[in-house]
Amino acid sequence: MEAFYIVLLIGTLLVLVSAFSSLLAFRFGAPLLLVFLAIGLLAGVDGLGIQFSNYPFTFMLGSLALAVILFDSGFITPVHSFRIAAIPAITLATVGVLLTASIFAFAAALFLGFGWLEGMLLGSIVASTDAAAVFFLLRIGGINIRDKVRSTLEVESGTNDPMAIFLTIAIAELIGTGQRLSGIDLHFFLTFFEEMGLGVIFGILGGMMIVAILNRFTSDRGLAPIFVLTLALLVFSFTGALGGSGFLAVYVAGMYAGNRKMFAKQQIKRFNEGLTWLAQIIMFLVLGLLATPSQFPSIFLPAVGLALFLIFAARPIAVWLSLLPYDFTQQEIGFVAWVGLRGAVSILLAIMPLLSGVENGELYFNVTFIIVLVSLLVQGWTIKPVANYLGLIIPPRIGAVEKIELDLPGAAQHELVSYRVIKDSPILSGERIPRWAMPSLVIRDGKSIRYQYAGRLKESDQVYLFVAPTYTKLLDRLFAARVPLDENDEEFFGAFAISPTRPAKELDAAYGPGLLSATEQSVTVGELMVARLGGKAEYADRMRFGSIILIVREVDEMNHIRSIGVSLEPVEPTTKLPIFINMRDIAHRVRDLIRKYRGRPIPPPQH
Incomplete structure (x- = not known):
């Protein structure tokens, strides 16, 4: 029991330090996931001396955390974003991953003396972008770019993991069993299509199941997020057990459920957001603990060279060829190529050579770890400056808006929205609330007033309105400060x-x-x-x-x-x-x- 309490104490302290350090990262613009990874390294064997080398446990824990992150990523992805970006994003998630891995394989052979298949394994490990890093930097980093470009990056990061995972596992098994290129036959490609197909099918069915169950059992709002979490993990594990891609299934299920009318949807969103933060922190901390920095110097220069090749050659070429048929400008393709952050998924996949008995398994892990560090340092810190340089930052149309969305019980076709009246907002300048919105209550100086008796709205009033869910963004313009263009x-x-x-x-x-x-x-x-x-x-x-x-x-x-x-x-x-x-x-x-x-x-x- 004493050992249990000590382990729990250390783990809790590490999570708390990561959470508090995120406040500093926000202030100084540091890549937050890099901070979590650094804390894990400092606490590890070459730092505070915590001994941790359980690769199978790390892989299972990381897979579980990734499933949670992907479900939340799908849940907050509007179906409109998927529609406008689905084809180019899926091209990047499949053809782009394969091209990145193939181009990278030649550099791995040059820098590390690998054979082509071994280089292809390392390329597959680092070929996918990290959903957590991309979503965080684009949505929280204040980068306002064209919707099609943003959606392409987000959908790509949410759907390219299954391709990278499939390639990594398949090639690791080939190398581990001593097979070479001749071992790649028609069965290899059939297995891929089977995994992806089952992932999509069970993802859609799983999303339908989540929505149906949530809307049927509406007795307790507190249980709704728990139901969603367990059902999402059920979709993930069930699909994987039947030979499909559980990661693709849980992302598709999240997207389906997130775009349907659901009981306690806002509570589920807030719960998922907090759980995703916890999953990211734990996953990066554990992966940091698993690393041994004292082994890095011997392969540091080749690994940095490979990281720079991935950033400046492999990823850009693969993105360009993948997006060649689509109507993206040079600046937009260049930005998509730059936002190719590597993160926890790559480090997680780097465990596969160790689990599959591949020769020099630790070399794959250490090289991948350095590549991820370089990617987060170089790309994570420069995404907004690059977007500015390329002229992709869209001038804001409206200023800040203070809004709270509240769920209504049952299957109501309206939701309750609360706005705080901000200085210089159009509603203060005489703009009228549209007829399709139903204002109900005004809170002024701590007193509740029915809207029809409140008179003209004043600054700092809190206004409650009933409105159809699809119209809330239109109201934002009335209650937000205008931003003049420079x-x-x-x-x-x-x-x-x-x-x-x-x-x-x-x-x-x-x-x-x-x-x-x-x-x-x-x-x-x-x-x-x-x-x-x-x-x-x-x-x-x-x-x-x-x-x-x-x-x-x-x-x-x-x-x-x-x-x-x-x-x-x-x-x-x-x-x-x-x-x-x-x-x-x-x-x-x-x-x-x-x-x-x-x-x-x-x-x-x-x-």
């Missing part, structure tokens, strides 16, 4: 504005000609943008049209375009090298070269 932000929206009601044929005549079909020439510029943007246009969305870029400057409450900006310098490259360009960019450049070769002048942009 001169630098205005450049983001182009040199001048045009009306979305202008005929598209005028645009074709000025910047084409011949870029529009006969059908497209009969619509307006706004309708053309909506059609090419997948049926829905949002603030700051961009669309290439010949040699210019059309930018959504403003939308109304129903997401109808109110103003369009025109950028006359859309092809400013990320670098002077012809990389990170998509197929459409290549087609435009080939067309311009052909015109130049034939002596036909390229029409200059016109206002």
Whole structure:
């Protein structure tokens, strides 16, 4: 019992130190997951002297923590984000992971003297991005970028782990059993499709089960988060036991459940958020304890070289080739390539060579650990500066908003939202609450007043409204402070504005000609943008049209375009090298070269 209490005391202290250190990390902008990992290293065998080398336990604990993180990642991913980014994100999560591992394998052979299959194993271990790191840095780091780019990164980080896990386990088994390339046959690929297919199927069924059970048993809100957690782990373990990808299944189940009307949904979100933080802290602490820094010096330089090759060569090339068919700009592809943080998943997978009996198993673990440290240091600390440098930070449309969302019992089609009236917000300037919102109560100076008797709202009033869940974001604009654009932000929206009601044929005549079909020439510029943007246009969305870029400057409450900006310098490259360009960019450049070769002048942009 004394030993138990000592272990519990040490573990609790480490978690507390990690939690408190997160406050400093927020203040100084440090990659938070790096802080957790560093605390584990300081407490380990070469620090405070805690002896820990249980690889099987670490792998099981890490897998459990990863399942919790992936479920929460799926739960907070809107289905709209998945729809607009599903195809490019899944391409990155499959083809991109395979390309990254393959390119990295050659560098591993050069730096470490590995064979190609051994290099492919190390490449598979570090090929996937870390969902916890990407979600944290994008959502909490205050990086406001175009929705399609953000969604692509988040969906990729949530779905690329199964591919990396499958490759790592399969190649580790091949090497551990002495088989070589000849051992990779049709069965290998059938197993992959079986795992992914079962993961998707059981994920959808699991999500349906979670929603059905939660909405049926609504007697106790306190039990709702526990039900969701245990059901999510049931989906994870059941899928894995039947030969599917439990990680993919739990992510899909989370996404399905998170986009449905559920009992006590806000409580579940808050519970999942806290549990995810705990899972991240424990996973990184344990992985830090498992490492032996005294073994790092002998392989430090090759490992750092491999990390830099992964950051500046393998990941960018794989991302570029994967996103080549899609309509991303050079800057956006460059940013996606940079946000390739490695984290706990890579270190967790580095345990597999040790468990599979691969020769020099500790070498894989130590090299991977250094690669993760370099990735968190180099990329984790520079994501926002890189986004600024590439001009991808979208100027804020509204300022801060203080909002609380409250669940209503039963299957009500409305939810209760509370706003605090902020200085300079539109609601104070005379803007009226829309008819579809039902204000109920105002708290003023500690007193409750029915809305119809409150008179004009005052600063610091707390207003309670009943509203349909899909309309809460529209109310945010009324209760948030406006943010004026500065001169630098205005450049983001182009040199001048045009009306979305202008005929598209005028645009074709000025910047084409011949870029529009006969059908497209009969619509307006706004309708053309909506059609090419997948049926829905949002603030700051961009669309290439010949040699210019059309930018959504403003939308109304129903997401109808109110103003369009025109950028006359859309092809400013990320670098002077012809990389990170998509197929459409290549087609435009080939067309311009052909015109130049034939002596036909390229029409200059016109206002």
